[in-house]
Amino acid sequence: MKERYHIDMEAEGQHSKLLSDLPPVDGVITMGCNVACPSVPCAWREDWGLGDPTGQPDDVFLEVIRQIEEKILQLKERLR
Known part of the structure; x- marks a missing residue:
């Protein structure tokens, strides 16, 4: 994420959360996995x-990131 999208999740304070x-x-x-x-x-x-x-x-990892990006863009189109 940091290299490809210049998003440093840790520096931005992102962390796991309780439900x-x-x-x-x-x-x-859900991602599957x-x-x-x-x-x-x-x-x-x-x-x-x-x-x-x-x-x-x-x-x-980069391939999974690419797949997530593709699916997010598809979801964005469906939600329009």
């Missing part, structure tokens, strides 16, 4: 079925 700390949400997108995600009340949800790049080389 109880989240405001109500309209939709939930072959893990079970907690249930969050929402009007709609979808799973993007992405592979988990944990422990993989940087090029695998």
Whole structure:
């Protein structure tokens, strides 16, 4: 994220949050990654079925980032 989009999530204070700390949400997108995600009340949800790049080389992370960007742009068009 830092190299590709110049976003330093740690420097911007981003951190993991408890589900109880989240405001109500309209939709939930899960990434897939072959893990079970907690249930969050929402009007709609979808799973993007992405592979988990944990422990993989940087090029695998970059490919997953590319896939996320593509899916975000598709979602943006659908929500218009």
